[in-house]
Amino acid sequence: MREAPDEELMLAYRGGDVRAFETLYTRHRARLFRFVLRSIKLRALAEELYQEIWMRVIEARASYAPTARFTTWLYTIAHHRLVDHWRRGGLTLASLDDHDVPSDSPDPAQHAQARETLARFAAALERLPPAQREAFLLHEEAGLTVAEIAAATASNEEAAKSRLRYAMAKLKAALDDD
Amino acid sequence: MTDERDPKVSRRYRELGAEEPPRELDQAILSAAHRAADKPHAPLVTPAGRHRWYFAFGAAAILVLAVAVTVQVERQRPDPEAIAASPAPARSDQAEAFAYKQGEQKQAERAEPSKPLSDAAKKPDRQVREFARDPTPAASQSGETKPPPSVGAPSAPAPAPSAMPESADSAASRNEADMRARAPQAAPLPQAGALEGRVASSALALSPERLLERIAELRKEGRHDEADKALAEFRQRYPDYRISEEMLQKVERKK
Numbered sequence: 001m002r003e004a005p006d007e008e009l010m011l012a013y014r015g016g017d018v019r020a021f022e023t024l025y026t027r028h029r030a031r032l033f034r035f036v037l038r039s040i041k042l043r044a045l046a047e048e049l050y051q052e053i054w055m056r057v058i059e060a061r062a063s064y065a066p067t068a069r070f071t072t073w074l075y076t077i078a079h080h081r082l083v084d085h086w087r088r089g090g091l092t093l094a095s096l097d098d099h100d101v102p103s104d105s106p107d108p109a110q111h112a113q114a115r116e117t118l119a120r121f122a123a124a125l126e127r128l129p130p131a132q133r134e135a136f137l138l139h140e141e142a143g144l145t146v147a148e149i150a151a152a153t154a155s156n157e158e159a160a161k162s163r164l165r166y167a168m169a170k171l172k173a174a175l176d177d178d
Numbered sequence: 179m180t181d182e183r184d185p186k187v188s189r190r191y192r193e194l195g196a197e198e199p200p201r202e203l204d205q206a207i208l209s210a211a212h213r214a215a216d217k218p219h220a221p222l223v224t225p226a227g228r229h230r231w232y233f234a235f236g237a238a239a240i241l242v243l244a245v246a247v248t249v250q251v252e253r254q255r256p257d258p259e260a261i262a263a264s265p266a267p268a269r270s271d272q273a274e275a276f277a278y279k280q281g282e283q284k285q286a287e288r289a290e291p292s293k294p295l296s297d298a299a300k301k302p303d304r305q306v307r308e309f310a311r312d313p314t315p316a317a318s319q320s321g322e323t324k325p326p327p328s329v330g331a332p333s334a335p336a337p338a339p340s341a342m343p344e345s346a347d348s349a350a351s352r353n354e355a356d357m358r359a360r361a362p363q364a365a366p367l368p369q370a371g372a373l374e375g376r377v378a379s380s381a382l383a384l385s386p387e388r389l390l391e392r393i394a395e396l397r398k399e400g401r402h403d404e405a406d407k408a409l410a411e412f413r414q415r416y417p418d419y420r421i422s423e424e425m426l427q428k429v430e431r432k433k
Contacts, residue, residue: 013215016215018211030196058207059214061214118190125191140191171191175186175187
């Protein structure tokens with residue numbers, strides 16, 4: 001059975017079909033939440049922003065037009081909410097210190113090393129300039145292309161590509177220190 | 179576009195965790211979506227159903243207001259014919275000439291009282307009134323008080339409104355007198371018809387110096403009454419004119 005594309009679901013919701021919205025929400029909830037959470041330091045704040053983003057989606061349903069992918073539209077709204085947040089309270093970076101490594105290995109030494117590598121990776125992600133981190137998260141978490149990142153962040157493709165490359169290079173460098 | 183994704187980086191990123199929003203948050207968002215779907219859209223979108231008349235009513239009100247303002251502005255605009263002296267005479271001349279002709283026609287009709295008035299004869303009466311009314315429509319409509327006729331514009335159609343209730347006869351006779359008085363000069367002369375003889379007929383076209391010379395001629399010819407009247411008219415017309423001693427001796431009656 002064919003899965004309805006996001007754009008079709010959003011149009012259906014615009015027409016009053018709440019089930020379409022539920023499907024759409026289920027598809028994007030986790031990725032969007034992680035995108036916000038890893039852009040914001042406090043979880044409570046991330047939850048608040050996450051809810052605001054979806055409220056904006058609901059409010060803007062009447063003006064929605066499928067001119068681009070729904071994902072791009074959704075993360076454009078998210079980007080604006082984040083920018084507003086950064087402007088309001090100053091830039092706060094996500095803290096990834098408390099993330100634990102899944103213990104696939106029973107060896108405590110390997111587990112400790114993996115934990116250390118992940119902490120370094122998290123620290124590198126945290127140290128990224130906001131624009132680069134956002135580009136990385138949009139690419140890695142939301143699955144946006146460079147062109148879509150440029151559209152979502154109101155920049156041009158060259159800038160988006162450059163930010164993404166810098167971010168990837170820094171994160172790889174953090175992993176290569178192993 | 180080349181994929182910038184790096185498998186190693188992606189794997190590490192995935193290891194950071196797979197956080198999800200709490201259930202309560204999901205419920206709150208979905209409930210909001212349900213509530214929004216039940217409500218009509220935002221009021222700024224085109225109104226539907228029974229609210230459709232708002233726009234039609236608003237557009238009609240704006241249209242009526244615009245027309246009313248335009249009409250009001252047109253009415254309050256001063257009549258250019260009443261202000262500028264030059265274009266006015268043309269129309270009033272036409273009206274006066276027509277009224278004069280009608281006056282003659284009326285007199286002819288009075289000379290033949292047995293002849294009944296036909297419709298064709300009655301019709302011009304109305305035309306006279308319309309012509310007489312025509313030159314000052316702006317003033318009569320707006321209630322503006324016209325400035326008194328200036329010296330340079332004696333033929334301005336100021337008397338026209340008062341002609342409205344008059345009969346065609348009186349209008350015609352008045353216009354006839356006006357035409358005579360207006361003839362060559364640039365300034366209205368009070369009691370211009372009172373000037374006698376050659377002075378009376380030509381004084382209106384003469385300069386003050388020439389007029390004094392004519393009066394002196396009258397005096398020289400011994401027509402003292404005419405000279406006295408002409409001198410009185412001259413002084414009334416040019417109260418500020420200083421007559422030289424030499425000329426004064428010529429124009430004043432010797433005592």
